[in-house]
Amino acid sequence: MKEFSPITQPHLSIPHQVAWQSPSNIALVKYWGKYDPQLPANPSVSLTLNQCRTNTSVWCGPRPSAATGTYSFEFLLSGTPKPDFHPKIEGFFHRISSYLPFLTQVHLRIESENTFPHSSGIASSASAMSALALCLWQIARGAEALSDPEFYRQASYLARLGSGSACRSIWGPVVVWGETPGIPQASQEFGWASDRVHPVFADYQDTILLIDQGQKSVSSTVGHQLMVGHPFAEARFKQAHDHLGQMMEVLAQGDLDRFIDLVEREALTLHALMMASNPSFVLMKPATLAVIEKIRAYRKATQNPVCFTLDAGANVHVLYPKSISKTVLQWIQDELVVYCEKESYICDTVGSGSSPING
Ligand code: PMV
Numbered sequence: 001m002k003e004f005s006p007i008t009q010p011h012l013s014i015p016h017q018v019a020w021q022s023p024s025n026i027a028l029v030k031y032w033g034k035y036d037p038q039l040p041a042n043p044s045v046s047l048t049l050n051q052c053r054t055n056t057s058v059w060c061g062p063r064p065s066a067a068t069g070t071y072s073f074e075f076l077l078s079g080t081p082k083p084d085f086h087p088k089i090e091g092f093f094h095r096i097s098s099y100l101p102f103l104t105q106v107h108l109r110i111e112s113e114n115t116f117p118h119s120s121g122i123a124s125s126a127s128a129m130s131a132l133a134l135c136l137w138q139i140a141r142g143a144e145a146l147s148d149p150e151f152y153r154q155a156s157y158l159a160r161l162g163s164g165s166a167c168r169s170i171w172g173p174v175v176v177w178g179e180t181p182g183i184p185q186a187s188q189e190f191g192w193a194s195d196r197v198h199p200v201f202a203d204y205q206d207t208i209l210l211i212d213q214g215q216k217s218v219s220s221t222v223g224h225q226l227m228v229g230h231p232f233a234e235a236r237f238k239q240a241h242d243h244l245g246q247m248m249e250v251l252a253q254g255d256l257d258r259f260i261d262l263v264e265r266e267a268l269t270l271h272a273l274m275m276a277s278n279p280s281f282v283l284m285k286p287a288t289l290a291v292i293e294k295i296r297a298y299r300k301a302t303q304n305p306v307c308f309t310l311d312a313g314a315n316v317h318v319l320y321p322k323s324i325s326k327t328v329l330q331w332i333q334d335e336l337v338v339y340c341e342k343e344s345y346i347c348d349t350v351g352s353g354s355s356p357i358n359g
Contacts, residue, residue, distance in 0.1 A: 012102055013059070014041035019057035019137045019357035022131035023049045024122065025168045025319050026309060028263050029243045030237070030270045033176065033227030038161050039188045039239045041227060043178030045247055046318075049206060051349025052116045054127035057357070058135035060102075070094075073108040074273070084194065090224040092129065095161040100140050110135075116346055122208065122315065129162030130155070130169040134354055146356065155354075156190035163220075167191040168315060172352040173202050174251055180241050183248065193353075198254030203322045203349055207332055210344040211287045212279070212314035218274065219282045223312050226277035236273060260307040262298070264321065267310040274312070285314040287339040292316070294335055304328060320351070 025046040032043030063072045071093050075085050096120070097103045110132065116122050137155045138146065145151045152170050160167035160177075168175040171193035176186045185192045218226075227233050243262055250258045274281045288310070295308050295318065306320040306328055318336070320328045329347070337343050 006042050015059060015061040016139060017057060017059045018135050019136040020131045020354055021053050021055045021357050022127045022169050022354040023351050024052040025049055026164060029240055029266050030344040031164055031245050031331050032270055032273060034164060034224045038164055040164060040178040042237040043244045043347060044188060045174060045176045045244055047204060047350045048169060048172030048175060048353050049348045052122055052346060054114050054124060054131045055357060056131035056135055057114045060139050061107050063105055063107050070104055073110060076111045078113045085227050088195045089251060092162040096158050100136055108310040126162035126169045130159040130167035130354055133159035133162055160190060164276055170354050173197055173350045180244050182245050196252040198252060200254045201251055201350060205322055206321050206348045207323050208346040208348060209291060209316040209318060209319040209336055209340050210280060211316060211340060212285050213341050220312055229265040230277060256305040260305060263307050267308060283313055287317055288314045291336055291339050298331060
C-alpha cells in the first residue's frame with residue numbers, strides 16, 4: 001500500500017490505554033495457501049460475525065530499564081498471564097515493527113478476552129489479531145485518526161500480518177481479501193468491504209455446532225504450507241477466483257440456491273485439499289458428516305435454505321436467513337445438538353466489524 005509509511009514520530013502520550021473489540025469471520029470462499037509476507041495464494045470472501053469477538057486493551061507505558069528482549073510486553077487472557085502466547089505475539093511484532101517502530105521503545109500490557117469459550121475450537125486468531133492491530137495502530141496514530149477511512153485499511157494491513165483472515169474482521173458484513181479480476185478495489189494486502197450486499201445477508205444467521213472442542217490437529221500455518229507443491233494447487237487457485245466472482249453476484253442478488261451450492265462446495269473443497277495433501281489430514285469427525293447429511297436431508301424435505309460451511313476443523317457452521325431462524329433453531333436443538341460435544345453450540349449472526357471500546 002503506497003500511502004502506508006512508518007510512523008516514526010507517533011502521537012505517543014505515555015502512559016496511554018486503548019481498547020478495541022473485533023469479531024471473528026467465516027469464509028464463504030476459503031483462503032488456503034499463502035506466500036511471504038502473508039499474502040494469499042487465492043482471493044477469499046467472508047461474512048463478519050457478531051457474537052464471537054475478542055475484546056483487547058493495550059496499556060502502553062515506559063520500557064523498564066531492566067528489559068532485555070527486543071519487545072517488552074505482558075499478555076493476559078481473561079485476566080491470566082499467558083506466556084505461551086508470547087512467541088506468536090512476538091512474531092507479529094516482528095512483522096509490523098517497521099511500520100510501528102515505537103514497539104521496541106515501550107512496554108505493553110495486552111489484556112484480551114474472547115466472548116466465546118477459548119477451547120471451543122473456534123479460530124480466535126482473526127478476532128484476536130485484528131483487535132490487537134487496531135489497538136496498536138490507534139496508539140501510533142492517535143484517537144483523531146479514527147474518523148479517517150485510511151486508518152481502517154491500514155489496520156487491516158497490519159492485522160493481515162498477524163493472521164491472514166484477521167484482515168477481513170475490520171468491517172462487515174461482507175469482506176473480500178485478495179486481488180481478483182472484476183474487483184479493482186480488492187487487494188492482496190488488506191480487506192475490502194463490499195457495498196453490494198443483498199439485505200438477506202446483512203443479518204444472516206450462523207449457528208456454530210461445536211463438534212470437537214479440542215486443539216486443532218493442523219494449525220493454519222501448517223495447513224497453508226500444505227498447498228506448496230500440492231497436486232491440485234493450480235486448479236484450486238483458479239477455481240477460487242471463479243467462485244469468488246460468482247459469490248459476489250450471489251451476495252449482491254440474494255440468490256440463496258446458488259449461495260448454498262457454492263458455500264457447501266467451498267467447504268468440502270477445503271477439506272478435500274487437506275485430505276489430498278502430503279501429509280494428509282482428516283479434520284472432519286463422524287459427527288461432522290452426520291450433521292452434513294442431516295442438513296442436506298432437512299433442506300430437501302423442507303425446502304428451507306439452510307446450508308453448512310466448515311473451517312479447518314470439525315465444527316459445523318449452519319447458515320440460514322433470519323426470517324426462518326425460529327424454525328431452524330428449533331430443528332437444530334431437536335436434531336443436531338446431540339452431535340455436539342457437551343451439546344454446545346453458539347448462535348451468531350452477521351455483524352458490522354470492529355469498534356473501539358470506550359471507557
Ligand atoms: O488466517 P489463517 O491463517 O488462520 O487462515 C484461515 C484459513 C481458513 O479459516 C481455513 C479459511 C479462511 O479464509 O478463513
